[in-house]
Amino acid sequence: MRNSVLIVIILLIILGAYVMGKQSNNSTEVAGASADNVPSSTPSPTDTPSPTPTPTPPDFPSDITATKTFQYQAATNGTYTVTFSFNNPNARSISIGISQTEYDDPGPDPDTTGNSWTFTNVPALSTEYVNMKAMVNGTWSAIGLFGPLQIPSWQAPIRPIYYPYPVYYPQSTYTHCYSDAFNGVNCYSY
Secondary structure, three states: OHHHHHHHHHHHHHHHHHHHHHHHHHHHHHHHOOOOOOOOOOOOHHHOOOOOOOOOOOOOOOOOOEOOOOEEEEOOOOEEEEEEEEOOOOOOOEEEEEEOOOOOOOOOOOOEOOOEEEEEEEEOOOEEEEEEEEEEOOEEOOOEEEEEEEOOOOOOOOOOOOOOOOOOOOOOOOEEEEEEOOOEEEEEEO
């Protein structure tokens, strides 16, 4: 699929250059026509540099894999915090993002060289994809895709109850009294 996308992009670049050349050629003919039939100083279409082809990025490294399931933690604002863990055995620079679009470019800057990343404010009840690329020999790789993730409906987080001071429960003492025929009334406490 990545190769198909790259081919479409290259064809669009070539088509754009062709159309621009045609427009430039038409404007040159109109601008070049004069009463004296002297050509104007407008450059000809042959002076327009052809676009340089975009180099094909290296493949996404196969040694970067997801290590376990995604962890979801409900936030208080109706979204989730999602933690993604992955293998990064060579501690490569990773650019990583979460999106509702497959193969969405996570951006030009490295985010981590570690083995996990936490995304905040991920909308509940959405389908998300983790898109990442890795630095390979000084060049960003093609985009690797992890997902889809089905984000669950939002449920308020359970908050622990913290007491600002220790709770003191006083001990109770009990007194037990009994009587017998020889000693009268006897009492003891416990």
